Amino acid sequence: MSQDDVILRAENITKSFPGVIAVNDVSISIEKGIVTAIVGENGAGKSTLMKIFAGVYSDYSGKILLDGKEAHFRNPRAAIDSGIFLIPQELDLVPNLTVAENMWLGREPLNIWGFMDFKYLFSEAREILKKVRLNIDPRKKVEELSTGQQQLVAIAKSLVSKARIIIMDEPTSAISQKEIENLFEIINGLKNQGASIIYISHKLDEVFSIAQRIAVMRDGKLVADGQTGQFTYDDVVRLMVGRSIDKFYIRQKSEITDEVFRVENLSIVGQTSSRKIVDDVSFHVRKGEIVGIYGLIGAGRTETMEAVFGFYHPSRVKGKIYVNGKPVEIKRTIDAIRAGIGYVPEDRKLSGLILQMSVLHNISLPGLKYVSKLGFVNRNKEKSTAHEYVKKLNIKTPSVNQIVENLSGGNQQKVVLAKWLSLKPKVILLDEPTRGIDVNAKVEIYSLISDLARAGVGVVLVSSELPEVLAMSDRIIVMSEGKKTAEFSREEATEEKLLKAAIPKSFRTAKV
C-alpha cells in the first residue's frame, strides 16, 4: 500500500480497564476505499479499539493519525466531525423519532427563524435514503421499521455527517439473509465511492466475501493483518484461537457415575416474535462430570441456562427436564431450586447479587426457607452457614455484614457461588464463572469447580473462553444461533473444532 492510501493510522494503541488490558500495543492502518474486517473472539479487543477510533474512550496511550495528522478525539462528536462514524451492534437510534430526525440528530437543519427546517429535512432525507436503497417515508418512526431497515437508517445517518470512515460492529447479528445481501451491496457501493469501511464480525463467511483486508485480534493484540487473499478460512480460525493453554487451570480427575441431569428438546421463543432463541437443545450431565457449553455471543447459552432455571414464563419454553432420572416441572425459579439445581448467572452485578445487601444476606437469600420458622429468620443459623462458606471459599471480607458492592470482583463471584453451594445442589449451572475477575480468584474458582465434581455434583460450565472449557470439561457441547451444533469428548476436542462449530453458518456464499 502506498502512504497516500492510508486515511487512518493507529500507532501503539494501548487501553486498559481495571484488571485487564483490553487493547495492547496495536498499530494498524486503514486504507481509503476498501473494506477492512477486524475479526477475533469475544473479548479480543475489537470493540474497544473501535470505540477509541470513534472517540468513546479518550484515555488511551498511543497515537492516532488522521490524514497523516495527529488527532485525539475527546468525545464521539469530535470523531464524527472528523468523518469517523461508528454504528454499534445495538443501534443507537431513538425509536420514537422519525427516520429523518434520527439522521440529523444533533445537527438539525434550522431555518432563518431558528426552527427546524422540516422541508429541507424530509426532502434531503429522501435523497440520502435512496443511496442506501431504503424506499420508505422519512416521516416514519424508527420503531416501526424492521431491524434491517434500522441498520440502513444508521448508515444513512453516517452519510448525513459525511463520514469517510464507517465502522460497523456486528451489523448482521440481528438481520435476515436477504437483508445481509442487500447490506453488502450497499457497503460495496459506499466503498466504490471512496468510503472506508471497518467491518467487525466473527462470522468468517461474511468477512471473506466482503472484506479486502483482514486483521485478526487476539487477547488485545493484533496478531495478523493482510490482504484477504493471503488467508484461508482455517488460517483465520487458527489465528483467532492460537494461544498457549495457561497453567492455572485446575482439574483433578473425578469419578463419573450415574446421570443426574437431563435436558430434552429445549426450545425458547422470543418475547415479541415467534422466532426461536433456543431451538431443540438436548444434553445431559452425570454425577461428577463437568459438561462445558461453548459458543460465541448470541449463541443462546445464557438463555438455555435461564430457561432451565425457570426464569422465563412457562409459555415461552418447551422441553423436558430430568433430575436423577425423574422428570421435574420447572415453572418458576423456586421449582428449579427445590429440584436441586443451582445457577451462577453470567453477570453477577445484574443477576447474581443484590449489591447493596450484605454478604450474609446475599448468601442466605435462596435458602432462607431452610433457616426460618413461621416466617421468622433464625439469625444464628443463617450466620453460621454464611460463616462456614465464607471460610470454605476463602471470601475476603472484613465481616459477613459487609455490603457486597464493596468487595472485589473475585470475592463477589465467590459470594454468588457460596449462595448456591450452601444449598448443596445436585446440579450447578455456571455461566461464565470467571469473567472479569483476577487471576488468583480464577485459580481458586477452578479448584472449587474441580472439587464440586469430585464431590459428585453435576457441573454445567458455560464459557466463551476456549482454553477454559477445554481444560475443565469432560465433555463439550457447542452452540451456535440457538442450536446445538456439536458435541465432543475431552479427548476429541480442539480449539479449532470448537470454534468452527461455534461460528454461525447462516450466511453462506459460493465465492470465497
Place this chain on the structure above:
Amino acid sequence: MSKNTEREINNHVAEPPTVAEQEQTKSRFNLRYLAKYQSLIILLGLFILFGFLSNRFFTVGNLWTILRQTSVNLCIAVGMTYVILAGGIDLSVGSILGFAGAVTARLLKYGFTLAAFGVVLQFGVVGASVIGILVGLAVGFLNGFIITFFNVPAFVATLGTMTAVRGFIMLWTKGYPITKLGETFNTIGSGWFLGIPVPVWIAALVTVIGSIFLRSTRFGRYVYAVGGNEKAAVLSGVNARTTKLITYMISGVLAAVAGLIVTSRLDSAQPNAGLMYELDAIAATVIGGASLSGGKGTIEGTLIGALIIGVLNNGLVLTGVSPFWQQVAKGFIIIAAVIAERMGKGRE
C-alpha cells in the same frame, strides 16, 4: 443501629482482616456513621432551634401534640416504606385514608341497607372499623394486582386508583361529611391510655411491628432483595410479584388505620380527608434515608423522617411562620435530605 455496629466490631475480632482492609473500612465507616445519623442530627437541630424560638415548644402538652399529629403520617409512612423498599410507590394512600374513614363512619352511623331483604345491618365500632381496614386491604390488593400482573408502572397505577377512590368517596358520602360518630369511636383519635394518647399507641405499635417484620422475617428480606435487584432476587427463588403485591396490601391497611384515627379525631369523615397525605408519607420515608429506587431504607429512619416533618409543622406554627413559608421549608428539607443521601453514596 448500635447493635449492628457492635456486631461489626465483634466480627473484626473474630476474623482479623489485613491492615489495608482495616484502614479502608475505618475511613469508610466514619463517613457512613455520619450519613446514618444525619436525619437524627437534623431532628435534634430542629428541637434545639424551636426550643430557642418558642417558649411553648418544650411543654409536655406540646410534645404530646407533636406525637399525636405525627401518628397519622407515621402509620401511612410505615406502609409506604415497605412499598418504596420493594422499588414501588403508592400515591393512593391519601384516598384510601379518606375512603376507609368514610366507609367506617357511614356504617357506624347509618348501618348498611340490604334493599333486597328490607333489612338494615347495624355495625358496632369494631365491626365498622374492621370493614374500613378491609377496604384499605382491598384497594392495596388492587394496586398490587394492577402493578404486578399488568406491568403498569406503580406511579401510574396508584395515580389512577388515587383518583378513582377519591371519586368513590364522593359517591359514598354524596360529597357531605358524616359527623357525630359516638363516644366510643372517638377514643381512637382523642382518647388516652396509660397516660399516652391512643393514636400514639397505635402508631407506636405499627412502627414496632413494622420494624420487626422488616428485619426478622423472610418476607422483609425479600422486600429488600426485590427492591435492590429484582432479577437477582427472582433468580434466587424469590417470588417478586407476590412480594410486591403484599407491600401494597400493607400500605393499604396502614392507610386505612390512619383513616380511622383521622375520622375519629375529627368526629367526622370528610370527603376530602387525606388529600395530599401521600406526599408527607413519601417525604418521611425519603428523609429517613430510603432510596426511591428501592432496596435501601429502614422503618427507624422513616420514624425519624416522620418526626422531622411533625416537629417542623408544629414548630413553624408556634413561631408564627406563615403556612405558605411552612410549605417552602418542608419542600427544601426534603430536597436537602435526598442531596445528602446522594452525596453519601458518592463518597462510597
